[in-house]
Amino acid sequence: MFHWLEQRPFFFAVMLFLTVAFAGFIEIVPDFAKASQPTVGTKPKTVLQLAGRQVYIKDSCNACHSQLIRPFKSETDRYGMYSLSGEYAYDRPFLWGSKRTGPDLHRVGNYRTTDWHENHMMSPSDVVPGSIMPKYPHMFTNSADVATAYANANTQKSVFGVPYDKKGMPKLGSWEDAKAQALEDAKKIAADMKNQSVKDAVAKGEVPEIVALIAYLNSLK
Amino acid sequence: MQSNAQLEYDYSVVKLFTFSTILFGIIGMLVGVIIAFQLAFPELSNLAGEYGTFGRLRPLHTNGVAFGFTVSGIFATWYYVGQRTLKMSLNESKFLMTVAKLHFWLYFITILLAVVTLITGFTTSKEYAELEWPLDLLVVVWWVLWGVAMFGMIGMRRERTIYVSTWYYMSSFLAVAMLFLFNNMEVPTMFWANGAPSSAMHSISMYAGTNDALVQWWYGHNAVAFVFTTPIIGMIYYFLPKESGQNVFSYKLSVLAFWGLMFVYLWAGGHHLIYSTVPDWMQTMGSAMSVVLILPSWGSAINMLLTMKGEWGQLQTSPLIKFMIMASTFYMLSTIEGPIQAIKSVNAIAHFTDWIPGHVHDGTLGWVGFMIMASIFHMAPRMFKREIYSKKLMETQFWIQTVGIVLYFTSMWIAGITQGMMWRAYDEYGSLLYSFIDTVTVLHPYYTLRGLGGLFYLIGFLLFAFNIFKTMTSGRVLDKEPANASPMAS
Numbered sequence: 001m002f003h004w005l006e007q008r009p010f011f012f013a014v015m016l017f018l019t020v021a022f023a024g025f026i027e028i029v030p031d032f033a034k035a036s037q038p039t040v041g042t043k044p045k046t047v048l049q050l051a052g053r054q055v056y057i058k059d060s061c062n063a064c065h066s067q068l069i070r071p072f073k074s075e076t077d078r079y080g081m082y083s084l085s086g087e088y089a090y091d092r093p094f095l096w097g098s099k100r101t102g103p104d105l106h107r108v109g110n111y112r113t114t115d116w117h118e119n120h121m122m123s124p125s126d127v128v129p130g131s132i133m134p135k136y137p138h139m140f141t142n143s144a145d146v147a148t149a150y151a152n153a154n155t156q157k158s159v160f161g162v163p164y165d166k167k168g169m170p171k172l173g174s175w176e177d178a179k180a181q182a183l184e185d186a187k188k189i190a191a192d193m194k195n196q197s198v199k200d201a202v203a204k205g206e207v208p209e210i211v212a213l214i215a216y217l218n219s220l221k
Numbered sequence: 222m223q224s225n226a227q228l229e230y231d232y233s234v235v236k237l238f239t240f241s242t243i244l245f246g247i248i249g250m251l252v253g254v255i256i257a258f259q260l261a262f263p264e265l266s267n268l269a270g271e272y273g274t275f276g277r278l279r280p281l282h283t284n285g286v287a288f289g290f291t292v293s294g295i296f297a298t299w300y301y302v303g304q305r306t307l308k309m310s311l312n313e314s315k316f317l318m319t320v321a322k323l324h325f326w327l328y329f330i331t332i333l334l335a336v337v338t339l340i341t342g343f344t345t346s347k348e349y350a351e352l353e354w355p356l357d358l359l360v361v362v363w364w365v366l367w368g369v370a371m372f373g374m375i376g377m378r379r380e381r382t383i384y385v386s387t388w389y390y391m392s393s394f395l396a397v398a399m400l401f402l403f404n405n406m407e408v409p410t411m412f413w414a415n416g417a418p419s420s421a422m423h424s425i426s427m428y429a430g431t432n433d434a435l436v437q438w439w440y441g442h443n444a445v446a447f448v449f450t451t452p453i454i455g456m457i458y459y460f461l462p463k464e465s466g467q468n469v470f471s472y473k474l475s476v477l478a479f480w481g482l483m484f485v486y487l488w489a490g491g492h493h494l495i496y497s498t499v500p501d502w503m504q505t506m507g508s509a510m511s512v513v514l515i516l517p518s519w520g521s522a523i524n525m526l527l528t529m530k531g532e533w534g535q536l537q538t539s540p541l542i543k544f545m546i547m548a549s550t551f552y553m554l555s556t557i558e559g560p561i562q563a564i565k566s567v568n569a570i571a572h573f574t575d576w577i578p579g580h581v582h583d584g585t586l587g588w589v590g591f592m593i594m595a596s597i598f599h600m601a602p603r604m605f606k607r608e609i610y611s612k613k614l615m616e617t618q619f620w621i622q623t624v625g626i627v628l629y630f631t632s633m634w635i636a637g638i639t640q641g642m643m644w645r646a647y648d649e650y651g652s653l654l655y656s657f658i659d660t661v662t663v664l665h666p667y668y669t670l671r672g673l674g675g676l677f678y679l680i681g682f683l684l685f686a687f688n689i690f691k692t693m694t695s696g697r698v699l700d701k702e703p704a705n706a707s708p709m710a711s
Contacts, residue, residue: 002476006383009375013391016483020396023487023510024403024439031500035431054423058342060276066573070496074645077653085498088430093346096434096497100573101260103657125263130662134259134266134274142271151410151419158413160429175417 039086044153044162045219046170047178048185048207051149052216055139055209056095064101064133067220080107090162102133109221114192117214122195136210140198144212150178186211189218230304231312232604234321238297239597239604241329243686245289248336250682252282254675261668272340280351281339286585287349287448289332294593295393295452296328296367301600302386302459303371307378317373324366331359343422347437349444350404354424357405364401368394385475389455392483396447404440431498442490449585451482453548453592454521460592460599461525461545465535466705470527478520485514492563495572504565511563518556525549540615541707544595547623551587555580570645575664575671576637583630586622586678594685601689602707607696609709610688618684625677628670636667 005012045053056062069075071082083106088094119126122140124133153172156162164172172178183202189211190202198208256278259265266274300321304310311318335352338344344351352360371394375383383391406427411419426433462469469475491499491507526549529535535542558580562571571577602609609615643663646654697710 002480003382006388007381009372009383009391012383012388013372013395016388016392017395017399019480019483020392020487021399022484024399027488027491027503027506028435028439031503032432035435035499036429057344057346059271059274060280060344060346062346063276063279068497070569070572072496072569072645074647074653078644078657083498085431088434088498091430092428092433093426094430094433094437095346098348098493098573099575099577101661128658130658132260132263132661134263134276136271136274138271145420145423147414147417148410148419148423150417151414152423152425154415154417155408155410155413155425159408175415178417 035085036089037086038089039084042087042089043169044090044156044164045216046182046185047146047149047153047172048144048182048189048212048215049219050152050216051144051146051182051207052209052212052214053095054149054152055144055213056216057093059136059139061105062095062097064097064099066097066100066104067106068096069104069106075104079104080110090156092156092160105217105220107221109218112217114189114214114218115194117217118193118195118210121210121213139209139213140195142209143201144207144209146179146182146207146212147175149182149212150175153178182207185215189215228308228310229312230301230310231318232301232600234300234311234318234325235297235600235604237322237325237329238293238300239600239689241325241332242290242293242297242593242597243689245285245293245332246682247679247686249282249285249290250675250679252278252285254672254679256282257668257672257675261665261672271342277340277342280344281336283349284335284339284351285332287444288335291448291585291589291593292328294456294589294596295390295448296324298456298459298593298596298600299367299371299390299452301596301604302455303374303390306380306384306386306459307374308380309374309377311374314373314377317370317377320366320370320373324363324370327359327363327366331356331363334359338422345405345407345424345426347404347426347433348441350401350437350440353422354405354407354409355422357401357407360401364394364398368398384459385469385479386455386459388479389451389458392479393447393452393455396443396451396487400440400443400447404436434494434497435499435503438493439487439490442493443487445581445584446482446486449589450486450518453552453589454482456592456596457525457545457549458521460596461542461549462528464539464541464545464595464599464705464707465529465532467528467530467532470524470530474520474524478517478524481517481520482514485510485517489514489563492559492568495563495565495568508563508565508568512560515557515560519553522549522553522556535706539706540612540619541595541598541709543619544591544598544615547619548588548591548595551583551591551626555584555588558583570641571637574637574640575633575667576641579630579633579637582633583626586626586629590678590682591622594682597685597689599707601692602696602699603702605693605696606699606702607692608699609707610691610696612709612711614684614688615709618681618688621684622678622681625674625681628674628677630674632667632670632674636664636671639663639667 121136124131157164407424409424488510643660
């Protein structure tokens with residue numbers, strides 16, 4: 001049979017494709033619907049938090065930080081309750097990471113505060129001596145892309161039926177509504193910060209990357 | 222053309238891809254060395270503002286070496302091995318020649334755009350699928366062009382039976398097409414911006430959370446399979462017998478190893494998700510199939526080693542054979558190490574640690590890198606019609622790089638296991654013994670050694686680039702094509 005196939009490239013390719021594709025089909029299809037159900041209490045991110053999530057992705061924080069607490073005592077002692085599938089139901093893309101050069105961040109909002117992040121992002125080794133994390137001063141001057149965060153949220157709502165604007169869920173509304181809401185959320189974060197230029201920027205109606213990022217990190221619980 | 226006439230193979234596309242293999246190899250490996258040293262000396266992370274941080278450069282390194290260096294090497298060798306084993310020449314068909322050239326230029330532009338977009342922060346975050354949607358579309362176009370060229374060439378063949386190497390190249394084409402399409406299903410968000418001035422580059426994944434992770438590692442693991450494994454096996458099945466003048470040891474073993482690998486490899490993707498939130502049966506399946514994977518992997522590696530039966534003397538006389546045998550040996554090391562890490566209890570310690578990049582690099586540096594460089598060394602005298610410039614330089618390169626690889630993976634073994642054990646250590650009162658930062662600072666010497674290992678490898682690669690450049694420009698001109706052993710000046 002093999003020799004026959006080797007002389008007929010078309011059938012060889014078909015046979016090859018079926019052999020390769022088989023496993024993916026069996027592995028991925030059966031649990032696909034089940035795995036996409038949210039846990040009770042899981043909410044989609046607000047526009048400001050999504051803008052922060054985009055900053056997290058832009059600077060590939062996930063290259064060094066995981067967001068997946070494994071069900072071991074040593075991990076739950078260090079990071080909190082192990083991760084559940086439904087908690088990720090609105091994560092597009094997922095941000096589990098594959099390497100912990102730095103600690104896990106899945107529940108970092110439970111034990112770090114706005115001012116801790118502010119100092120740490122400006123100069124990690126001043127907060128954690130020996131830290132090998134880069135400094136991120138550019139996040140204090142770059143503006144977060146709130147418009148794209150809104151488009152992101154609205155895509156989730158329109159295309160994937162993510163329950164924005166539902167009872168007890170974050171409001172989205174029009175772009176103008178969302179922009180105003182994001183700025184209001186940003187002001188709350190900036191109120192807990194010390195950096196004057198960040199405070200001034202927010203007062204002028206801008207959202208520095210650091211503010212959005214902290215809003216996102218605080219939401220990880 | 223009569224079938225008994227000597228075919229004049231056309232190497233213009235092979236040369237283009239060889240050039241990009243070397244160019245992207247230098248860029249990708251250089252960035253790799255930089256980020257390795259950044260972990261040992263974090264001040265290096267802040268030399269170029271936001272564009273020089275580890276986070277921005279790491280995707281550049283992985284994409285540079287995987288889709289720049291390795292994929293170029295795959296295309297270069299395909300257009301060489303394809304023509305020769307199918308007994309056809311690209312210059313027999315204007316259409317295929319155009320397709321192949323277009324394939325190269327679109328590919329080259331895509332990788333250049335990838336460099337620019339990754340460093341400026343356009344990424345989807347999914348590993349080895351970081352490129353944003355407009356670039357993904359470009360990738361699809363040139364991947365299809367490769368397929369057209371491949372099946373076009375097969376259609377024109379004079380040799381009825383398809384050789385083993387082509388099976389493997391074909392498997393890369395088909396599997397990567399499937400994996401890439403499904404994992405990169407993404408929705409550009411600008412179409413739902415509702416009047417907001419949003420970025421045109423941004424997209425979100427079609428899948429959420431656990432499902433996204435599942436599809437990503439089904440892709441991620443098998444990108445390793447069908448970029449770093451199968452096409453490289455295709456190379457060794459052609460270049461080792463050709464260079465050594467030996468027949469492949471066993472046809473039956475080739476068939477068994479090929480179909481076995483095709484069937485088993487995809488299952489193993491689940492081992493990236495052990496103790497995660499994907500269904501347990503899948504994690505177990507991934508773990509078990511990873512162990513089964515040893516059989517087809519070692520099948521082809523042993524087939525290659527046995528091809529040298531009775532001819533081991535060549536290992537002493539030819540550095541080219543040395544590169545290929547070492548590659549095959551590293552392949553065996555890597556494919557026994559992977560299954561070990563996939564065992565659940567080992568994975569509990571190894572996952573998230575530096576043992577994983579250690580494992581990746583004994584495969585990529587030792588197996589992929591050596592095999593691609595060996596292939597180019599073998600092709601050079603044939604496509605440039607010149608003798609290899611320096612055998613001594615090859616020997617030097619071989620040892621510098623081998624030492625580099627050993628430094629790399631041994632330091633990462635120690636670092637990974639140290640960190641994995643420290644994360645789970647408790648004192649006698651039942652509290653965690655180490656804070657996280659303790660498990661970072663302890664790694665400093667190993668990170669330094671790893672950086673040095675990478676630097677050795679990069680130096681070796683520069684020697685390789687120099688040797689090929691000199692071969693091209695000032696190697697002794699050959700009057701006829703060498704049959705087997707590649708001629709090299711001492």
